[in-house]
Amino acid sequence: MVVANQPDIVVVEKQKKTAVVIDGVVPNDTNIRKKEHEKLEKYQGLREELERIFVEVVGPSDPVVAIVGDDTVLPCHLDPAVNAADMTVEWTRSDLTPRFVHVWRDGVELVNKKNEAYMERTSLPINNLKLGDISLKLSKVKLSDRGSYKCFIPALSGQASVDLVVGVVSSLIITVMRNSEDSSKVVLQCESAGWYPEPELLWLDGEGNLLSAGPTETLRGPDDLYTVSSRVTVEKRHSNNITCRVQQRNTNQSRETHIHVPVLLVTSS
Template sequence: MGHQPEKSSLNLQTGTAVVFQILLLIHTCTGQSEDLDPSQSIRAMVGDDITLPCSLKPPKDASQTTVEWGRLDLMPRFVHVWHEGQEHLVDQNRAYKGRASVSAGQLKHGDASLRISDVRLTDNGRYRCYVPKDQTENYVYLLVGSVSSPEIRLAGLDEGSSGVMLDCSSGTWWPEPELLWLDAEGHVLSAGPTETTRGSDGLLAVSSRVTVQKSPNNTITCRIHQKDLKQSRETHVHVPDDFFVVRSSCSVSISFSVLFCCLFLVSASVLVWRQRHLSKKKETTKTTEEERELMRVEQKLQDDDLKSRIRELEKKLTIQMMEAQNDADEFNKKIKDFQEETEKEAKQNKNKEIKTGSDLTLKEIVREHNAKLGERKKGYDKILLDIQKMIREKKENQNQVEWKEEKRENRQEEMKK
């Protein structure tokens, strides 16, 4: 008989719990629903501690009543349940164990706000604060996001221009962000499409590549923005002037074009002068045979000397062209090897900052190539000076011959008189 009260108490507690469970199930689809107010949207980052608001109106003591926090998209749906002065965690969703709570002290003042610690990406969703006694419910939307600062690395040189290729990447974003490249003035640069990949943790990795041209500032910004979270992250980088290289093949083509044009002008001037001189000789019928022979010998000597000098210049140009082509091939091979090495490092998740040891290697490649271009330019300048000297000498010889021709004609006129 002494043990019957304990058994009766146990049955009473068990019956109360069963009745409470039944009441929770009955009230799943009941209650006065309130539309989700935009102001009731809470933004949080992964790892934050946040509070979802819920207040009884008018304020009253809710510490001895039932307050259910849940998500209707979960099974079981219960995030946290407060019942008659204590937590009721029997059917709590395992994802929230140890992370969800309400304040007993605040409940006495009608504040049933839910605190969630160490927010996870899976916490993203629509939460309901439900008070069965009053049959009222309030909805709060929790938007969980993740952001990270972007990293910029040097991807190499663009083979089609003198531009520098840059890669920007960032590995932990949610929801999907927008990636933009900006110049020093804040203008959006034209870039390749943004690539997005999802990791095993559900977060998104974004990356993009841009080719930039030399500018007065050379400061480039990679900005990543998430409009729903109203969050932005950006990284700036300054690209040194030494990284921008004018293609050697282009400079070689221009130099050789100028030099061959000069040679062509020299040859053309010689032909024109000879044609004019022959015409004058045909018109002059009284020039002595000895004078004509002397002129032919003199002209032949000058022509032979000019041809010899032109052949020598052509030989020098050919040598310069071959050496320049070898330099260009060597430079392009070094750049290709460098690009392959940087891509390999990127895949191995090594340091991706612009100021790395590999960047110093690229600087050395560019500096060496610029030095060779400087030496090549000195060779071109010397050949160009030789051509200009030939043109001056040819003009002087032409003027001298014309002066002699005029002098002979004047002497013949005097003899006629």
């Protein structure tokens, strides 16, 4: 219910997100502008309340992807854009205790409500709030930050969800081993430790074609990070350039390393 000095008529069209306020007055010609100004001031509060009726809290349609150690932004905004600097804005994660990641109220952050894991790592820039942008800035992303967040404005009874996917990437090492069965070939082993989420390992030839390799061995450590390794047998021949690539499809991250398999040296007796 809108609480304000009541005009004669208020016409609200929710589908079009418009409202018309009608308040009759019969001033003489010399008082028209004065009365118009008085009416605008009188119903300024009503105008702000009506604007909020149509405001929606909008989040992203896709998950946000971040890499451990980077800074990121969890997007959320008001549509249509209205000043949110004087509103209470809550960012929460329901799987945490306490669940509050960042709370903005009365123009300041309420640090006493905040989960300790996010201390000094979140912010809601006031200049953004004034433009209806309630996106949360999160710095020095940790693996434990992955999960589902909610941005909520109690005054609007509106909220939106933001899913954060956090990735960890690492370097690769290729080891060359002898092939006891065929001296014209070598066995290459590629290994990489410290990935999240679980990656896949691929072997490629010099033209970028997939090589047939042994099964990838995947281990998950107590820190939730994955180690992957795989072996492939290749011929020793001129210009045999081999690539090992480890990639995560859901974070769109990849790392690769290359090795040139040397020409077999033939000696005559």
